[in-house]
Each structure stands twice: as C-alpha cells, then as structure tokens.
Amino acid sequence: MNPRYRSFWVSALLTFLWLAAGSPATAGELLYEDRFASLDPSWRPLSDAVSVDHGKLILAPAPNTSQAILNQSQRFGDSEITVDITTAAGDPAAPGGLIFWAADSDNFYCFCINAKGYYKIIRYVGSKPLDQLDWTPSEAINKGLGQVNSVRLVTAGRQATVYINDQREVTFNGQPPPDRGLIGLAGDSGGNSATVWQFANLRVIAGSSPAPAPLPPFYPSPLMAAAAALAAAEDVVAIPGAAVPAATPSLPAALPAFPAAPPARRVALRLHGANTVGAELAAMICEDFLKHEGATSIQRRPGPRENETNIEALLPNESADRLIFEIQAHGSKTAFEDLATGGCDIGMSSRRVQPDEAQRCARAGLGDLFSSDCEHTLGLDGIAVLVNKHNPVNALTTQQLAGIFSGKINDWSQVGGPSGVINLYALNDNSGTFDTFKSVVLGGQPLSAAAVRYENSAKLADDVAADRNGIGFAGMSFVRNSKPVAVAEAGADPLVPTPFTIATQEYLLSRRLYLYTPANPQNPWTRRFIEFARPKLEVFSWLTSGSEALALEALIENYKHEYPGITVINDTVSGGSGSAARPVLQRRLAAGKPPDVWQSHAGWELFGQYVGPGYCEPVTDLYRSGGWDRAFPKPLRDLVTRDGKIYAVPAGIHRGNVLWYNKKLLEQHGIEVGNRMAFDEFFAACDKLEAAGIPALGMGDSGIWASAQLFENTLLGVIGPHGWTELFSGRMRWDDPKVKQAMQYFARMQSYLNSDHAALSWDQAIKKLRDGKAGFFSMGDWAEGEFARANLKADVDFGWVSFPGTEGSFLVVVDAFALASAAPHKEAGIAWLKSIGTKDAQETFSALNGGIPARTDVDPAAFDSYQRWAMADFNRDNLLPSCVHGSAAPAAFRQALDDAVAAFVADRNVDTFAGALTQAARQAGQNVIARVDFEERTVKPEVSEAAPPPQTPAGSENKVHHAETQNLALLSPPRLPVPAPTPVPAPVSIAPA
Missing domain, CATH: 3.40.190.10 (Periplasmic binding protein-like II)
Known part of the structure; x- marks a missing residue:
C-alpha cells in the first residue's frame, strides 16, 4: 500500500498552540479526558473526515489518504495516555493510532496498529518519517475489523512504554520536545476503499519523572533541520502505510511467544538507493558489519514495501533495544532524493552522482558529493546483457544492442538468431543501471516503449530466463538462470562479464558502485559502516627492509591511484627470502584464512607449496588480455606456468650471484676489481x-x-x-x-x-x-x-x-604475487596483479629495490648503471x-x-x-x-621410469633474444599426498574501482 497523506492546517494549528498553565501536576492526577460526547474544538484540523458519534471520535479518510488531528488544549509532560482504538470498516492492513510527543504538526511520534495484528512506531522530523520501530506482530492485538484494542502509553523522561490490552509490548528511548508535547489521533485508508477508525475513552493521567533515559544510537542528519524548514511551507503529515502485504493475514505457527517486555527496535542506520547494491549486497555487508560490532541475534526481515529489507540485531552492553539497519532498494535516483531531504544516512548508487543531484544535496548542507568525504567507492560491477539460455545468440555489438533496445531491431533473425520477435526487459528510470546502459549503449536514442520496466533486477533476470525471445540487462550478480552474452564495440573482440574482465575494466559495461554520505555525518553509525564497507585488499609479503618497504609502498600507491577507495592491508612478516613469512602463510592457507594475494618465489616454491594444494588460482586471462606474452619473456612465464596455466605475476627480477664491494676501501688497499x-x-x-x-x-x-x-x-x-x-x-x-x-x-x-x-x-x-x-x-x-x-x-x-x-x-x-583461490576480495586481488604487471609499476618497483623489471619493454635509460648492467646480462646470460x-x-x-x-x-x-x-x-x-x-x-x-609428478614445473624451450636456453632443470620429488585445504564458504566479493 502506498498511502497519500492529508495536510494539516498548519496556520490554524500554530494559532491555537499554547502551553498549559498552573502548577505542576501530581502523579496520578487526571490531566485530560475526552469521552467524545461532542467534538471538542481543541482538536485540529477539522474536516468532513472527522466526526463524533455515540461516544466515539471517528476518522474516515478517503481512499489512499490519511487523517491526523492534534489536541491543542494543553501540552503534557510525563504521563499515561490511554485510548480504545477500533478499525471499524475498510482495509484491515491500514495503520492508525495515537500521536504523542508532538512538538508541532511536523515533529511528533505515532504509535500505530492495524487489524491484522501488527504495531509500529514512527517518528517524524520536519515532516519526514523516520522509523523508530518497524512493523512487529503482537499476539495481544485483537485482530479483525470491529475489534476494540485498548492502548496505554506511559512516558517518563525520554522513555516510553506501550501496552496493548494490558500486555506490555515495547519500551524504547526517544526525544520528547523540551517544552512537553501535544497528543493526537491518526488513521489511514487503503488504496481501494475508505477505512473508518473509531477512538474512545481518551484519558491523560500525570506520571512521575525519573532520571532521563539514555538516548538511542540514532541521530538525525544535519539535513533534517533544513528539511524541517522546507517542510514548514508544506502542509504534510504522513502516517506510514502498512508494511504488511494483504496476503499476510496470520502469523507463522513457529513464531516464538512474546516475552512480558520484549525489547524495542529502533532504526540506527538507513541505506537507500540502488537495487543493484541494496537487493542483496547491502544486507550481507550490514550483517557482516553487525557481527564485527559484536551484535547478536542478527535477523534479516522484509521491510514495509517490496525491495526493502531490515537487518535487526542486539548489541550487548550497549542497549537492551533491538536496532535496525534499514535498506530500501528503489533505484540510484532515490539515493540522492532521500539524502537531500534527510530521508537516509547513506545513499547507494550504481552510478556516479549527477551534477544536478550533487547541487541539490550541497544546497541541503551535505557538502560536495564528488569529494572523497562524501563519495565512497564500493567496488566494480558489470552490467550483464541477458538472454534465455536456449537462445543461440552469444555475442552482440553495442550497435546491435542500441538497435534492439530502441526498437529498430525487433527480430532475432536480424542479429543472427532464429526468427522470433524480440521481447524487451529494462529497468526503470530510477535505476542507475539503466542510466549507465542508456549512456554507453543507447546514447541519444530513446528506449522502446515496448520494453517491460522493472525496479527489481532479480525479477527482470527471472523473466528473461523464462522467455526464449527475451533480452534484458542487470548487474552481474543477477544473471541467475539467464545467459549473459558477450558485448563489444563493432570490430572488437566481444567479452562476457567475469571477475577478470570486470576487475581489469576491459568489459565494456563495467561500472563502479558507490556509497554517498554527508561530508560530516552526525549519525556515528555512518562513518563506522563506511569504513567497514570500504573494499579491501590484503597483500602478504616479506618486503620489510628499508628499500623493499619503499618499493612495496610504491606498488600500493600506484594501485590506489588506479583503484581509488580501496583499503590496502599491508601484511608483512620480516625475514629475508621469506624464511619467516612462509610458515605463517602456510598456517593461514591450511586454516582456510588466506590473504588476497601473497608474495612467492617463482618455480618450485609457487608450484609445490601453493599450486599443487590448490591454494592459488590461474591468472592466465591477465596475460592474454594485457598482451603480456609479448612483455614478459618466456623463461619467466615458464617459471610461473604449469599445465598451460599461469599462476602468478612477476613484480620484478633479482640477480642472486652478485659480489658487492666498497670501492674506496679496496682502492685504499690497492685492490683492483675488473x-x-x-x-x-x-x-x-x-x-x-x-x-x-x-x-x-x-x-x-x-x-x-x-x-x-x-x-x-x-x-x-x-x-x-x-x-x-x-x-x-x-x-x-x-x-x-x-x-x-x-x-x-x-x-x-x-x-x-x-x-x-x-x-x-x-x-x-x-x-x-x-x-x-x-x-x-x-x-x-x-x-x-x-x-x-x-x-x-x-x-x-x-x-x-x-x-x-x-x-x-x-x-x-623472481618476486611474484599469486592470487588466493579463496580470496576474500578476489576482484581486488585481480586488480592488484594487473596493476603490478604494468610498465609504470614495474619501473617504479625496481628503481627502489635494486632489481630489474620483469617486463622487457622498459627503457634501460631510466635506471642506474648497475641495473643497466643487470638488464644486459639478463638478455645474454644463461638464466638459472x-x-x-x-x-x-x-x-x-x-x-x-x-x-x-x-x-x-x-x-x-x-x-x-x-x-x-x-x-x-x-x-x-x-x-x-x-x-x-x-x-x-x-x-x-x-x-x-617414474613419471614426473604433476607439481613439477614444466621445462620447455625458453628464448630470450633468440638465445635458446633452458632455465628449469629441477629435482622432481615423488608424488606425495597433499592434504586438501580446509574448505571455506565462497566469499562474496565486489570488484574494486
């Protein structure tokens, strides 16, 4: 249900606001009572939807609207408010209830129930809704139309406790107005029919005032003040629509019994925006983050509307209340709309913010969304073009795709497939994926009006999978049961989206995923979550001496420049030649806790310790796509190749057989070295x-x-x-x-x-x-x-x-780096290997650590005299x-x-x-x-006679500058059983930007 909300008459309300006079009330004193014998004029605003009949105040809002009224007779401090609420007719899922802690028509709390047995607490700041407690089932509610439910709400300081039919349901902390608050009543109608609400026996009794309870870990963003100022000109008060689908009339049989005082739930962090991010990835990150924070009882629940999810958890030693991470995945466009109005803490986007969106957010006080304070790269993704698995078409050019999605090509036979009308499936205009597809593929051409539009990428992919003539597009993670086709510009080699082609950004429809925040977020959860969610890369090595550490840091800085937003974990273990690092690494690999990439010597060390047991995976595609077979000489490639697959990228080459001498000392003693x-x-x-x-x-x-x-x-x-x-x-x-x-x-x-x-x-x-x-x-x-x-x-x-x-x-x-088969951040690891294999990275690395680049296409003039000597010898000597x-x-x-x-x-x-x-x-x-x-x-x-074991490095002809040499003539041990690595769940990884 998507309710629309009726306006308060703000000017009239402000006219009648006044503070209660007289001495403070004593506990138990009756402060206000309305048995609704007639309509008290202190209820405002009045309309045809508000009436009194036989001791009941009746709210009858029109279909798909709401009605809320405030009692302006006085303001109440700590008190006990009771009222009987009945959904007399209409939509049983529609919400209605008691308004309390109301500063004015734009800032208040509302406790809502419905006739299906659910309750909810919502807070409005500047007329913008902030869920304090999402829809929660209650066995205490009398379900069904015409059933009376007695609600009792007790406020004490910053704490409120709600009872339904004398059963305590929830206690939570809030932020009441400093000068006490008004009370009110609200009711909503469903989309198809008017819902009639009845309220009876309203009483307010003075309570005691204990010490204020601590505030919950929820802090509205600084935008909310701006939003409140903007909303002051708008006559809007929203009572939330029911989150419960019409097809959910009863609770599951396995629902546990509610305790006498169940913990409250509160929205601690709100993530709104891209479906690509929010449909699954954001929920997984939230769950991992909460585990990292020490939370328990972590549960994923559906939100009020489709494509919304709530992650609930308890934080021990911080609060007895359950907290909620709210995820709303309605499209990238909504991320910036909600950020600008204070409706979310973090905006999720599958494209970069657009200038007009950034300007709107800047005017709202967020700062520059293009800056690193606001823009946080979550990773790389690829937009997959999807067809039915039985469709024989395997590749399409961007020109063909533009013709298909603009409607100019409407039959599969026009692109090499069997005859059949092409059915189009596309994401809606809120989608950042659609924005990227439109920019890269359609250009200035409009999308065909025949396309079926979606908000949910998974549903789109499923419908394409079920349609032999269907074609659509979605993020790579939504391929599901459909088939991705290869994509290329006309005349280029088509590529399918894979971790390699996306991490290396060679796939044409690669794009970045982002999280956006205010430059100075007031919600403390925001910074902590962003820091946790930031893509990471763990690099394990033994490069710890002064020059080695500088060279490694240069590789890291080069990587960060190419892939901004990545947090690099530089995990080093001192000890020359990896003597101390290798045992540490072996223990981690055996325990199923590998780094993403690690340093390894080429040859036996790589093959025997890492390739044979299955700890690292081939990176042959990097060599093919980057043309590295022409840059890295064959002897080096053979040192990292087994069974035709390449398993590592050399960062540089060292010469082991060098004798160094102090030139001045030897000259002083008459020693000459030729x-x-x-x-x-x-x-x-x-x-x-x-x-x-x-x-x-x-x-x-x-x-x-x-x-x-x-x-x-x-x-x-x-x-x-x-x-x-x-x-x-x-x-x-x-x-x-x-x-x-x-x-x-x-x-x-x-x-x-x-x-x-x-x-x-x-x-x-x-x-x-x-x-x-x-x-x-x-x-x-x-x-x-x-x-x-x-x-x-x-x-x-x-x-x-x-x-x-x-x-x-x-x-x-050879100092090489390998990629873990079970890398926690595999795409980031692939990007690291691509980065260290570039000419610039190799020149920088070798210039600092004394070796020479593994690539042979570097300019020797850029290196010192020793390195030029080493390069010359490498090209003519026997390589051993x-x-x-x-x-x-x-x-x-x-x-x-x-x-x-x-x-x-x-x-x-x-x-x-x-x-x-x-x-x-x-x-x-x-x-x-x-x-x-x-x-x-x-x-x-x-x-x-004994066959060589499979872990033996291949020895094949090697050519360096046409000198035929063989540089692998090795001891080959008998086959020994190698224990399989401890199985670990496949990690979910997002490619770095």
Whole structure:
C-alpha cells in the first residue's frame, strides 16, 4: 500500500498552540479526558473526515489518504495516555493510532496498529518519517475489523512504554520536545476503499519523572533541520502505510511467544538507493558489519514495501533495544532524493552522482558529493546483457544492442538468431543501471516503449530466463538462470562479464558502485559502516627492509591511484627470502584464512607449496588480455606456468650471484676489481684485507638463508651452469668432487666473515660494507636498493661484479604475487596483479629495490648503471633458477640445504655436509624433468621410469633474444599426498574501482 497523506492546517494549528498553565501536576492526577460526547474544538484540523458519534471520535479518510488531528488544549509532560482504538470498516492492513510527543504538526511520534495484528512506531522530523520501530506482530492485538484494542502509553523522561490490552509490548528511548508535547489521533485508508477508525475513552493521567533515559544510537542528519524548514511551507503529515502485504493475514505457527517486555527496535542506520547494491549486497555487508560490532541475534526481515529489507540485531552492553539497519532498494535516483531531504544516512548508487543531484544535496548542507568525504567507492560491477539460455545468440555489438533496445531491431533473425520477435526487459528510470546502459549503449536514442520496466533486477533476470525471445540487462550478480552474452564495440573482440574482465575494466559495461554520505555525518553509525564497507585488499609479503618497504609502498600507491577507495592491508612478516613469512602463510592457507594475494618465489616454491594444494588460482586471462606474452619473456612465464596455466605475476627480477664491494676501501688497499673475478683473485683480496685487520667478507646470517646463498653462489662458481643443471637434475651427485671443492671454498670464506655475523640480518650487515668495515658482500641485488637508500653512489662508493666464477650465468630470483583461490576480495586481488604487471609499476618497483623489471619493454635509460648492467646480462646470460630462493628445488630440499649449511658453518666438515645433501636429494627424488646443453642446443627431455609428478614445473624451450636456453632443470620429488585445504564458504566479493 502506498498511502497519500492529508495536510494539516498548519496556520490554524500554530494559532491555537499554547502551553498549559498552573502548577505542576501530581502523579496520578487526571490531566485530560475526552469521552467524545461532542467534538471538542481543541482538536485540529477539522474536516468532513472527522466526526463524533455515540461516544466515539471517528476518522474516515478517503481512499489512499490519511487523517491526523492534534489536541491543542494543553501540552503534557510525563504521563499515561490511554485510548480504545477500533478499525471499524475498510482495509484491515491500514495503520492508525495515537500521536504523542508532538512538538508541532511536523515533529511528533505515532504509535500505530492495524487489524491484522501488527504495531509500529514512527517518528517524524520536519515532516519526514523516520522509523523508530518497524512493523512487529503482537499476539495481544485483537485482530479483525470491529475489534476494540485498548492502548496505554506511559512516558517518563525520554522513555516510553506501550501496552496493548494490558500486555506490555515495547519500551524504547526517544526525544520528547523540551517544552512537553501535544497528543493526537491518526488513521489511514487503503488504496481501494475508505477505512473508518473509531477512538474512545481518551484519558491523560500525570506520571512521575525519573532520571532521563539514555538516548538511542540514532541521530538525525544535519539535513533534517533544513528539511524541517522546507517542510514548514508544506502542509504534510504522513502516517506510514502498512508494511504488511494483504496476503499476510496470520502469523507463522513457529513464531516464538512474546516475552512480558520484549525489547524495542529502533532504526540506527538507513541505506537507500540502488537495487543493484541494496537487493542483496547491502544486507550481507550490514550483517557482516553487525557481527564485527559484536551484535547478536542478527535477523534479516522484509521491510514495509517490496525491495526493502531490515537487518535487526542486539548489541550487548550497549542497549537492551533491538536496532535496525534499514535498506530500501528503489533505484540510484532515490539515493540522492532521500539524502537531500534527510530521508537516509547513506545513499547507494550504481552510478556516479549527477551534477544536478550533487547541487541539490550541497544546497541541503551535505557538502560536495564528488569529494572523497562524501563519495565512497564500493567496488566494480558489470552490467550483464541477458538472454534465455536456449537462445543461440552469444555475442552482440553495442550497435546491435542500441538497435534492439530502441526498437529498430525487433527480430532475432536480424542479429543472427532464429526468427522470433524480440521481447524487451529494462529497468526503470530510477535505476542507475539503466542510466549507465542508456549512456554507453543507447546514447541519444530513446528506449522502446515496448520494453517491460522493472525496479527489481532479480525479477527482470527471472523473466528473461523464462522467455526464449527475451533480452534484458542487470548487474552481474543477477544473471541467475539467464545467459549473459558477450558485448563489444563493432570490430572488437566481444567479452562476457567475469571477475577478470570486470576487475581489469576491459568489459565494456563495467561500472563502479558507490556509497554517498554527508561530508560530516552526525549519525556515528555512518562513518563506522563506511569504513567497514570500504573494499579491501590484503597483500602478504616479506618486503620489510628499508628499500623493499619503499618499493612495496610504491606498488600500493600506484594501485590506489588506479583503484581509488580501496583499503590496502599491508601484511608483512620480516625475514629475508621469506624464511619467516612462509610458515605463517602456510598456517593461514591450511586454516582456510588466506590473504588476497601473497608474495612467492617463482618455480618450485609457487608450484609445490601453493599450486599443487590448490591454494592459488590461474591468472592466465591477465596475460592474454594485457598482451603480456609479448612483455614478459618466456623463461619467466615458464617459471610461473604449469599445465598451460599461469599462476602468478612477476613484480620484478633479482640477480642472486652478485659480489658487492666498497670501492674506496679496496682502492685504499690497492685492490683492483675488473669486469670479472676468479676465485684466486677473490681469496688474494680477502687475505690482503684480513692482514690489514678488516673483515673481508660482510655477512648477516641471523637468517641462515644468507649463508646458504653464499654457498649457492660459490657452488655455481665452481661447477658452472652446465654442472648446475646436471646437479639439479640428479645427474651429478652432491658428493661429487666439484661440489666438495665448492664446499671447501665455502669453508675458507667463513674465516673472512665479521665476527658478529650471526647476530645481524642481511640488511644490517650491509652497513658493514657501507661504513668500510667489510670489503666484500655476497648478496642478491636487493642490496643495491639499500645502497641507494643510504645515498651511496654506484661506481663511486660501491662497485659490483658477478660472483667469482659465475660470469655468463644469471641466478634468477623472481618476486611474484599469486592470487588466493579463496580470496576474500578476489576482484581486488585481480586488480592488484594487473596493476603490478604494468610498465609504470614495474619501473617504479625496481628503481627502489635494486632489481630489474620483469617486463622487457622498459627503457634501460631510466635506471642506474648497475641495473643497466643487470638488464644486459639478463638478455645474454644463461638464466638459472635459484635453489635458496625457491625456484630450483622443492621446499623439503631447500630446508635440508638450510639445515646442512647451518651445521657446516659450525663444524666445517665437508664430508658431513656432502652426505647430508646427498641424502636429502635421494629423499626428494631424482626424476629428470628436463636438462639443457648450454652450447645453445636444446636437448630433448630425459625422463626416468617414474613419471614426473604433476607439481613439477614444466621445462620447455625458453628464448630470450633468440638465445635458446633452458632455465628449469629441477629435482622432481615423488608424488606425495597433499592434504586438501580446509574448505571455506565462497566469499562474496565486489570488484574494486
């Protein structure tokens, strides 16, 4: 029912307003009584709809109108008001009742009941309704036309308690007028017939005045004062229409019995606007928010009208009253109408506010709705063009869609389908989805008058699904049983709306979803809700050193610029090479609580720990849609590819086999370093520094991986790139004489280390080199980021060379990010991966952390001399995967290597070291996946009798600048049972803007 309301005669009412004179009444004193023997002239305004007959005051408003009158004889403070109310004839669902706490004709409370057994409390501020308590069933109400219901309302301070037929129903806190209030009576008629209301035995008895009760957590917006001023010129008082549909005559059998004093309910937050947001998403966010706030007994109930929902809950330790989050989903246009009149706290919109709407809201005191104080991006959505599942048409151009929805194309045969008249389904003019569709597709063409119009997107989708010749459009979440068709401009590749195409904004009908608020909301719930509802992204990494943290922050800022409104949760765990972060991440993944995206080394770490167990999902579409197969070289793509699917996006590349040195210190001691360095030259330089009392080789191995990397570089320097492939394919043993020679070199290096190496982290140890307290430092080029951060100048303060014996080899360390299969904010995660894969992001990231971009289409001139050197070597050297950094071997072997290195640093026993690694390799397995002849001849893979396990990284031909190389020749462990991740409910996610 949609009642219209009869006007108060405001001028007459104001003429008769006066304050009661005399001394304060004592408790129990009769203040006013009307047995309606005749019509008391203090009732105003009077009309033909108001009369008195046989001791009853009768209100008989015309169909679809209401009648309300105030008694102006006096104002009442704390009191007990009783009246008998009867719906004598007409619509049993129509509301009527007792007005109280009335400051004037525009500001009052009304307790309403109907003959179907429901009651409601509504508050009017500036003639605008604010639900204090939504329709609530009551067993105490005598149901049916002609039934008398005795209502008793007791006010004490700011508290009011209502009894129906002597049963206490509700107690709630309100805001009575400071100078006491008037009382009144009201009645409403249904849309089809006049409803007759009878009121009898009205009495007002003085009550006591206890200490004021606390105010409820409801605060009208600052617009309400403006709305009241505007409404003063309008003669409108609205008594709400019944929320109960005509087809709801009885209560469900399972309804629990009402307690003697059930808690009151009050509207704490009002969200009005877009059906796309309000139909389901807003309710879910409200429920999650209330859980976050510690609420209990959270229930979702239908609201007074179609497309309205109330979320009810209790907040322990705050109030005994139930509170309501009111959601009205009547279209984006209504969001700005209600904001401007103070009818809601938050406006939901599936399009951006229009200039005229923003101006109206600004005039009402909301502020600039285009500003970040008012406009809050909720996420990205796509408008799906829907047809019946059996319709063979799978793609349409925007030109064809414009012809269809304007009525110029009216048969499916005109767009490649079977012959049949096209039936159009469209959202109504209040819809933001329709506004966007009209702008992008129809342009200046009008929608065909033959289109059936809807407010509810779900109903539209269902009707399209049931009509073989139907076509419509709605938000992506409303596809339901219909089929979305691919959409494109003429000549372009058509795309269907998917999380990828929407998150990357490549789908033509992508659009943003918004929440709008006043710039300075007075309702405290508003800010808290907005902060909670703001789309989020959790990024998990170990990028915590100074330069790494700056580089990560640069990625985050770049992401925020591309996708404003996203709250990025930067979750880092310190510990080089992810040594501390990986266990934390594994526990979260196993518990079903993943971050949205996380840092991973490419190769074995990615495949064995995350892809194999199903923790991350493919992101191949990003590479296809972005043309990244041309930007990222094939060796890198292979490091993140399994079974033809790509699982991560490299943010940058590091070189592991770099030897850094303090240029000025070495010059002071007559040590020259050329373009390459042999082991004998290195040891001679170290001996010279040691003789001068200077630690030759800086080290910080509080994380043992740093020592493991020194050994890895030494091993590569001795066995060479071909030996590296042989070793990690199982064709060379770990007790091979060459491997033992590398171990002996590594043992000798221990005597050159700074004495406090075990107490320092890698980035702390860099200070030794910077301050001239160490001559050399073996570390990946993330160290260069720390040099730059300390304002050291390349080729002046520090120099570099490939680690002894490793010239011509590039030990690849890839910092990549993967997307969680169960990401709480999947579309935000997809957008993160797209963002870090862009040229600008990669250039910024590498410039700060010392590495080089994973993309090969960057301009080398934008980088420093070390990075240009690294880029050149990357394009011509043999690319080899690092074991220490997770690419060359599975996690079990990498852990065994760390353990063996830790033991060796202590005892320096080569045989024990070799034996431990030989045993670890045997346990890991020696199935050969692929190997490479580094004389630029691709060698066919050699496979042992045991089939390689599926988690083994693919080894295929890799080409970098036409140099045929193979960079994955890895240990392949036997298949081990991998426990399935803990199942978690699929999260509901909205793509970021």
